[in-house]
Amino acid sequence: MRIVVSGGGTGGHIYPALAMIRELEGRIPCEVLYIGTENGLEADIVRRAGIPFESIEISGIRRSLSFENVKTGIRFVKSVLRVRKLLKAFRPDVVVGTGGFVCGPVLYTAAKMGYPTLVHEQNSLPGITNKFLARYVDRVALSFKGSGHHFGKNEGKTVLIGNPRGSEVAELEIDPVQEKAKYGFSEDRPLIVVYGGSRGASPINDAVIEMIPLLKELDVSLLFVTGQVHFDDVERTLKDLPERFQLRPFVYDLPKILKASDLVISRSGASTLAELTTLGLPSILIPSPYVTENHQEVNASSLVEAGASILVREKELTGKSLFDATARALSDKEAMSRAALSLGLPDAASRLVDELLKISRNASKH
Structure with missing residues (x-):
């Protein structure tokens, strides 16, 4: 053919x-x-x-x-x-x-x-x-x-x-324990992954920086993917992080660590949502308001309505609002995971x- x-x-x-x-x-x-x-x-x-x-x-x-x-x-x-x-x-x-x-x-x-x-x-x-x-x-x-x-x-x-992006992620074969260990994460702590797309997103980065003092009170691990252009500034701002909180400018094999994670905080691009629903991952979605016809928020609506995701609009995004959504998602993660899987293809x-x-x-x- x-x-x-x-x-x-x-x-x-x-x-x-x-x-x-x-x-x-x-x-x-x-x-x-x-x-x-x-x-x-x-x-x-x-x-x-x-x-x-x-x-x-x-x-x-x-x-x-x-x-x-x-x-x-x-x-x-x-x-x-x-x-x-x-x-x-x-x-x-x-x-x-x-x-x-x-x-x-x-x-x-x-x-x-x-x-x-x-x-x-x-x-x-x-x-x-x-x-x-x-x-x-x-x-x-x-x-x-x-x-x-x-x-x-x-x-x-x-x-x-x-x-089809979701199909590739579904077919990945990984050992979640080994994948977490690559980043120094313990297998028994819930893992939160934050990323704002391939180039990162300053509003998300700023909110996560504000959230981290609150997040330290929870027994969780965090992989914070800042985007290459933002990494140096974020690293200078965040000093003396516990080992269970890791910063990265970019992750080339992101789907692998997603498959070992418990909660994702991200934009709501179409490929990202395909990965989340295929893997049954609870998520906090922060749609980009800078895209044509606000299509990222439209994308997110089906996950939010199904109970698979929590929506936080960028204009409402603060460290406190993000922490509240994170705490809620962690407490409801089993139900959110089932809802995400029900939407996956x-x-x-x-x-x-x-x-x-x-x-x-x-x-x-x-």
């Missing part, structure tokens, strides 16, 4: 694509071509994964009137022409997009050329690109139950599959591959 994959800009678009590719490669022989941009994270991440990569030049649409949108339109037309050449040369059986503006010209061109196409939407609230593409593609794969209505008259194309990667095979076979019949 020959498959073209496109998705980029952030890890939230790229890692689900890689999880899907690994699932597909594990099931049938296939050739993969990934189309992204040179200035997105995909240029590095995909090449490091050893996947053939081609790039196009494209940018996102500004929501306000701007001359940049004229430039974007010109880039879109040029990208369509380049994608057409790439698709003619590669001759894919199916074309998949996992989000980001790079998917626009790739999936649009593929659909117009008659190739079977699918887009995967990670968030509860779809982005501009995927809403645009829903008119042309064969299938729209959803991560959250009940989000299909956002696609309007194209809701009939939607299918709930979850987020650990077979999301398999479901997504099933849909790809289905639309590919349907196309071959015609």
Whole structure:
């Protein structure tokens, strides 16, 4: 099977694509071509994964009137022409997009050329690109139950599959005791993991710093992932921490320590929520208020309503409010864990591959 994959800009678009590719490669022989941009994270991440990569030049649409949108339109037309050449040369059986503006010209061109196409939407609230593409593609794969209505008259194309990132985490095999020991944590203390995304988040860091004197009164361990750019300042501020409280600028194998943890404090990006629900992890979610249409809070709502998470909005975030939420979550962690597991779709990667095979076979019949 020959498959073209496109998705980029952030890890939230790229890692689900890689999880899907690994699932597909594990099931049938296939050739993969990934189309992204040179200035997105995909240029590095995909090449490091050893996947053939081609790039196009494209940018996102500004929501306000701007001359940049004229430039974007010109880039879109040029990208369509380049994608057409790439698709003619590669001759894919199916074309998949996992989000980001790079998917626009790739999936649009593929659909117009008659190739079977699918887009995967990670968030509860779809982005501009995927809403645009829903008119042309064969299938729209959803991560959250009940989000299909956002696609309007194209809701009939939607299918709930979850987020493939969760599948990768579910398949990790670790010894929780050994994983905790890598950081010097005791196996019998509850472990709290705090992280604010790959770059960290100052408001979360500040609240955790304020919370730590209160947290010392609880018999817990803490892994505080600050983000690389914030680490030195946080380390200078927090001196003489007990050994059960550890600071890290970044953790490359974060899913492993998540699998050994008892509570997570984080943003509510789509990939993070896929990991939390797959692992059945109680969480305190602090949605980023700086994202389009506040979609992180929309993402978080399904977990909060199910009782799997406690929501703390950034405008309400203090050391005291975070500590109160932490104490509550620790006391309710068994019930919150069950609620999180009830929302998880650990077979999301398999479901997504099933849909790809289905639309590919349907196309071959015609």
